[in-house]
Amino acid sequence: MKRFFAPAQLGHAPARELHNGGFTAYAETPARADAILRATGGAEQPEDRGGAAIVAVHDADYVRFLKDAPAMWAAAGRPGDAIPYVFPVVGRRPLKLDRIDALMGRYSFDATTPIARETWTGAYWSAQSALAATHVVLEGERAAFALCRPPGHHAGRDYCGGYCHLNVAAIAAQAGRDAGVARVAILDIDYHHGNGTQDIFWERSDVFYASVHADPASDYPFYWGHADESGEGDGAGATLNLPLPHGATLAAFRAAQAEALAAIARFGAGLLVVSFGADTWEGDPISHFALKTADYAVLAADIAAAGLPTVIVMEGGYAVDALGANVAGFLSGFDAEG
Template identity: 55%
Template sequence: MLTYYSDDHRLQDGKAELIDGRLEPCHEAPVRADIVLRHVRAAGLGEIVAPGDHGLAPIARIHAANYLGFLQTAWPKWVAEHGDYDALPLNWAVRGMRSVEPDSIDGKLSYFSFDAGTPLTAGTWQAVYASAQVALGGAAAVGGGERMAFALCRPPGHHAAGDYFGGYCFLNNAAIAAQAFRDGGAERVAVLDVDYHHGNGTQTIFDDRSDVFFASIHADPRQEYPFFLGHADETGSGAGEGATANYPLPWGTAWGGYEQALEQAVGRIGTFGAEALVISLGVDSFKDDPISRFRLEHEDFLHIGAAIAGIGLPTLIVMEGGYAVDALGVNVVNVLKGYLDAA
């Protein structure tokens, strides 16, 4: 197994996020990737590989030009206006307001984001660009004949849509990889999101497309962030009708309920006719995760890995969430081991 990784992830190191009405230290921190990497090495799962530079073009296949321009230029504009501290948005366009891109940096931050938990910093662009390259490196390896690769992406990506960020995510690594598979010749691609939080960005990106199937197993949006997507009746629109499947589960879900949803999602992917599979791997469904409310145990992640292997497709596993730092490496490695043992 190849693991793709870049040290540039450390350049995204926000000081605080707004959570539970307070500014708190960011849950999404560099230590997350460092711990996962250490456990992958300790488990002897294979070579750690630098991703190379696949350029901006594959990222621009997913993200809007004005959004990418904003991410590349926002920091100096913020510093000029406010000073050298993390940038967070001020307000958002809601029902009854117009969605017109403002000129000021404060307005742009609000226009291109959907929460106040995702600080933009001096190193954000370099870190998220590198994270996308990690996903692209893994996709290239799988497209070139590797059965499976692990993209140790950080920052994560599945909450980022084509032109907005949030949920600790700026560029949608899984979507960029899925599009790379398509551009590499795969007629159909499936994305399975097993993060505790719904992959609203990925769903939005592929909502009206019939060539990419998106399935997500997540906490019910009536109870849990990001709240406004992920209901079971969202099945795609236009040409994409039927190419989205959501499996919202209630707080307190343990392996029994999770397994049923996973079996259904795997079944749907099996009938879609995909030629490549992208996994948005969040392990924040773990029972001790500080910002999640599922009840999965360490060994359950072995079963998730085995179920993914059972789909039988060339697979790229892309790192997303998981914030129980002490357990993070164990749970990620269990998914990878579960896959390798079953493949």
């Protein structure tokens, strides 16, 4: 299986995040990518395909903000990484403000996702990795893997959050549509719900979004991912959320994934994008499922058996010492089916 990653993605390295009422070391570290590369045998440098595929998904003003935020933060005399502290309540006036603090709140939904000096570069090349994997699949590869770091599924059209700045799964799916694939499906199997992906395609009937994740009644991101959310307008019925309780094991997760795959088959997708998070592992420091390393090959084999051209983009997974083995196990499930 072809794998893609750009060393420039390692430059994104915020120092800390706000978590559970205090500052702590940033969990989405460059060490995550290093661990995956060591365990999977490395990856190819993606081609630079430019920014058109990014602004096909993300608001152009938001993209400019991601590029400009570090310089604006520094110009305001602030040390370190840019972190928001004020957020507009839903329904408040959408004022055109240019102070960095107002913009940080306007374009973020949490305080766990700083914008550092190299964040734009890292996110840009994360998107290029996703695009490289998408294009080789569109050209005939059965499956390809993009080591996307920073990850993407919490980023919406015009907001960042959850360690995510550009939504790599959405960018891959839209690239598939723009290449002529009539229907694209996204299967999100990260511990946390991909609220940004859901928002982007919420009113669209050409991209089906299915997610297996922790119940948002008890887990981040709380305000999205409940079982009754199924899309609106043209997208009514094109979203499927399958929340699971703490302690979910392979049996429960596999059954929910099977339900998602059956819905994707009924949808008639010509391309599948998998948002894969290994934070479902039993020892992940910020999650509460109970999957074992050996389970990932089983889940991947089930996905591969669906027979769809498949783009795999990396999302979460924060137990760095085990992360490489978990990702390698997942990719091995595709290799076995091949």
